[in-house]
Amino acid sequence: MTPSVHVVRVFPAGPGGGNPAPIMIDADGVADTDMRALARQHGHESGFVLPAPPGSGCDHALRFWVPNHEMSMCGHATVGAAWLLDRLGGLDGDEVVFHTRSGPVTARLTGPADDRTVEIDQPPGRVDPVDDGVVPSILAALGLTADQLAPHPIRNAATSRVKTLVPVVTPSVLDGLRPDFARLTEVCDLLGSTGLYPYVPSDPDNQVFDARQFPRSSGYPEDAATGIAAAALSFGLLEAGLVARDDRPIRVRQGRAMGRPSEIVLRFAVRDGGIDGVWLGGRVEL
Numbered sequence: 001m002t003p004s005v006h007v008v009r010v011f012p013a014g015p016g017g018g019n020p021a022p023i024m025i026d027a028d029g030v031a032d033t034d035m036r037a038l039a040r041q042h043g044h045e046s047g048f049v050l051p052a053p054p055g056s057g058c059d060h061a062l063r064f065w066v067p068n069h070e071m072s073m074c075g076h077a078t079v080g081a082a083w084l085l086d087r088l089g090g091l092d093g094d095e096v097v098f099h100t101r102s103g104p105v106t107a108r109l110t111g112p113a114d115d116r117t118v119e120i121d122q123p124p125g126r127v128d129p130v131d132d133g134v135v136p137s138i139l140a141a142l143g144l145t146a147d148q149l150a151p152h153p154i155r156n157a158a159t160s161r162v163k164t165l166v167p168v169v170t171p172s173v174l175d176g177l178r179p180d181f182a183r184l185t186e187v188c189d190l191l192g193s194t195g196l197y198p199y200v201p202s203d204p205d206n207q208v209f210d211a212r213q214f215p216r217s218s219g220y221p222e223d224a225a226t227g228i229a230a231a232a233l234s235f236g237l238l239e240a241g242l243v244a245r246d247d248r249p250i251r252v253r254q255g256r257a258m259g260r261p262s263e264i265v266l267r268f269a270v271r272d273g274g275i276d277g278v279w280l281g282g283r284v285e286l
Contacts (some may be wrong), residue, residue, distance in 0.1 A: 003027050003040065004020045006084055011225040011282040013263035015219055017255060018285060019225040021080040022046040025088065027063075031251035032070070037041035039065040043220055048265045049085065058099035060085070063222045067219025073160040075227020075280055076215035079118045083284035086116060108279075117286040119281030120227070121269065122159035125235030130154045130164065134190050135270035138166060141183040142198060142214075148173045150200065157232035159278065163213075164191050166198040171210050174200050175257045179214050181221060188216035199252075208251045209233070209245050224255035225262035227280045234278050235265045246270060263278075 002055060012018030016185055022028065023037060027048035039046040039187045045066050052058040058062055065073040085110050087093050094109045105121045130138075135154060139146065145248040150167035168174050179200060184196060199211040211233060214227040223229075235245040243250050247267045255262040262282075269277040 003030055004017070006286065007042065007082040008084055009285045010080045011227070011262040011264050012285050013253065014261035016051055016259060017224070018262040019076045019223060019255070019260070019262060020044045023077065023081050024048045025084070031120055035063065035065045036067070036070070040067040040219065043067060045071070045074050045077050047074065047081045049081055049123045049227050050107060052099045056099045056104070057103055058097045058180055060096065060098055062100050062105075064097040064100075068217055071161070071227060072077040073100050073105070075120060075122075075231065076225055077109060078105055078120050079227060080284055082109065082118045082120070083116060115283075116283060117283055121277055121279055122228070122231045123277050124275060125159040125232055125278070127236050127239045128156045130156055134187065137183070137187045137190065138164070138196065141180055141187045142166065142196060143178050143180065144168065144173070149193060152242070154193060155236045155239070157236040159228065159231040159235070161194045161228055162192060162273070163195050163197045163229045163232045164188070164193040166196055168198050168200050170257055171200055171202055174210055174212060177212060177257075181214075183213055185216055195229065197226070197233060199233060201242060201254070204242065206222050208253065209237070209250060210253045210256065212254060212257060222258060224258055224260035225264055226254065227264055230254070230264040231280050234268070238268075238275070245275065
C-alpha cells in the first residue's frame with residue numbers, strides 16, 4: 001500500500017489559521033530519510049502513523065519530524081493524526097492511544113462527526129528557574145528591553161520538551177517582536193531549551209493568553225500553534241498564580257502576528273485535589 005499524506009490545519013481560530021501538519025497514514029516501512037524529506041518538502045512538523053510496538057498497549061505508533069531533525073513529541077501533529085484517523089474511519093471509538101518516543105499519549109474525540117474536537121493528555125509539568133545572568137541574552141535574542149518584561153519571572157517549563165516562558169507587558173509588544181535567530185539559537189543552548197515562548201495575559205479574568213513560539217532549530221522561524229509549548233505555559237502560569245488550580249479552560253492564542261490565528265484550549269486534569277496533568281486540544285481542518 002502506498003502511504004497517503006494529508007495536510008491538516010490544527011487549532012484554527014479564523015481564516016487561514018491553524019498550524020499546518022502533513023500526516024502520513026500507513027507509514028510502516030518508510031525510511032527515516034524519506035520522513036525528513038517530507039517535512040522539508042512541506043516546511044512543517046510532520047506526523048507518521050505506524051503500527052504500535054507489540055506489548056505496548058497502544059493503538060498506533062506516531063513519529064514526528066521537522067525539516068532539521070526528528071522530535072520525540074509534537075502536540076499539534078498528534079491532535080491532527082487522531083482527527084484524521086477518525087475522519088478516515090481508522091478508529092474504533094472516541095479514544096486512541098499513541099506510542100511516541102516521549103511515552104504513550106491518549107487522544108479523546110468529542111462532538112458531532114462533522115465538527116470533532118480532539119484533546120490529548122500531557123503529564124504534570126515541571127517549572128525551573130532561569131539564571132538571572134542569561135536574561136540579558138534572552139532580551140537581546142527577542143529584541144526586548146527590560147521595561148517590556150512583565151513582572152513575572154522568566155521560567156523554563158516542560159511537559160515533554162523544555163520551553164522558555166518570557167512574560168511581556170502588552171499584546172503590541174508581543175506582536176512586534178523581531179527575533180535575532182542566531183542569538184536565539186545560542187541562548188536556547190545556554191538555557192537547555194527548545195524554544196522561546198513569549199506570552200502576555202490578554203484577558204486574565206477569563207484565563208486567555210497570547211503567545212508566540214520561536215523554536216531553537218526546527219528549520220522554520222516561528223510556529224502558528226504549539227501544543228507542547230502551551231502545555232508547558234499552563235504550568236508556568238499555575239506557578240505564577242495567573243490561572244486557577246482547577247479544570248476551567250485556559251485559552252492560548254497564537255499565530256496572529258503570522259496571519260494564521262490559532263487557539264489552543266487547555267484544562268488541568270484534577271485528581272484528589274491535585275493536578276495530575278493537562279489536556280490540550282482544539283479544532284482541526286483539512
